[in-house]
Amino acid sequence: MQWRRHIAGLAFSFVFVVSYFTNKFVLSVLKFTYPTLFQGWQTFIGAILLLLSGKLGWVEMSRITRSAALSWLPGSLLFVGNIYAGSRSLSRINSSHVVSYIILKVIHREKAQWLKFISLCLMLLSAINLPLFDPQFDYSGYLWAVGHLFCVGAYRVFQVHYKPSNLSDLEQQCINYLFSVLLLAIAAHPTGDLTGALEFPSLQSSTFHCGCCASALLGFLLLLATVKLKSGFSFEHFGVWIFLSKITAMSLSPFIFHMDFNIPALICVVVSHVAEALLVYSERESL
Template sequence: MCVRRSLVGLTFCTCYLASYLTNKYVLSVLKFTYPTLFQGWQTLIGGLLLHVSWKLGWVEINSSSRSHVLVWLPASVLFVGIIYAGSRALSRLAIPVFLTLHNVAEVIICGYQKCFQKEKTSPAKICSALFLLAAAGCLPFNDSQFNPDGYFWAIIHLLCVGDLFSVLDFPFLYFYRFHGSCCASGFLGFFLMFSTVKLKNLLAPGQCAAWIFFAKIITAGLSILLFDAILTSATTGCLLLGALGEALLVFSERKSS
């Protein structure tokens, strides 16, 4: 079982890394920035692969009534916002910057759980939220490659992600796929979603959070070597502060699980 969990975790990290690097390459280097086409292509590929997986018995899809589908409509709208805004932001921002801003969605989720679900929040989780907010808030003032459009779309993206996780129950767990681009991106997006579901089913929340954190670290680090990213000492400090905040989040999840 331990070996199986490790294999699932490594598969998730590989899909996470490949998906982000492929999308960044197509969006930034090839300049293919058409979010509507991204969304349509990724949904088409994902839908076909999901149907094939269901036919092969790899996944289980429960049939739902029309009333249940209507409940999913608000989540579908937010999903469109995630795809569109995420692709716009990633085409203009370095991957480490994008991931640091994306982590603010965790603060939205934490705030919703604290204020509306009255969940008890550990000191480590509160410190994590403060660090994540501070890191994201300082980035625009210290980013030598500051792009106002990129930051604007990143804010829209993280708001959609935070609202989707906090309020709504969306059936197919497409949250981790922000955009599609080429055929490879469509397939990688699906396998990233598939490996994420397997990760969440096999591992405890704290272990799952640790694998996600590890995937983000290796993706951000490798992207600096592959793409044009100028990191000043101030920008690096913001990124490290964000990493510290997420590390505290992982610690709090492992402690509570």
């Protein structure tokens, strides 16, 4: 029924916003800036919960063959780059659609619709101008932001073109989790995150422990909500719910976290989201 589909969308938006705020609290407010450990913890718990849920029959997961896992490793590598660079970056640029769309157009050499082209130009323009005006923007994080956006865009392209018939979304994510845990655990010491975390002032704080546990659990719930939403909606409608969730998180952020911003930076953010709204609308119109 239609109302059940809307409930699935609202549940996704709620988990998305709460998960975003929890991660922001741990990374920004508590200043736990050690991504190999933070993301490693999240993917470790996510892998355990996903495998346990599959064992108990709560979610549908088949046995993952070695050949299927190996064929998905490029996607897992992009996934690790996405979460690692995303944690390193302090940027709030919202232009991953630009990256994926440009890569897709280079591959297919398709003629772009004028409305979609305008929206992508606006998103790119806001992304370029945001670091020039945002008083909170750290220029050292801009390269990490570019890396994050590239990994997100390339991962979307890989998902669209690879489409493994023998791997469901949950099975793909399970491979991503397991590969991430292994790679991030290996990288924890060389990056200095392990040494820094041992000296972290709030390491024994119950607030810190609750925040980390909540972030891992919410990440897993967000995965389930995402898979549920994708199975009940078309790709275009799924994009609408993601957009609404982003708008909700952006609108509520100033009321929950201290944010130092000015008018030009605010205009860049608003233009970026208006452009994404045009992009979502243009994709629905092209159906």
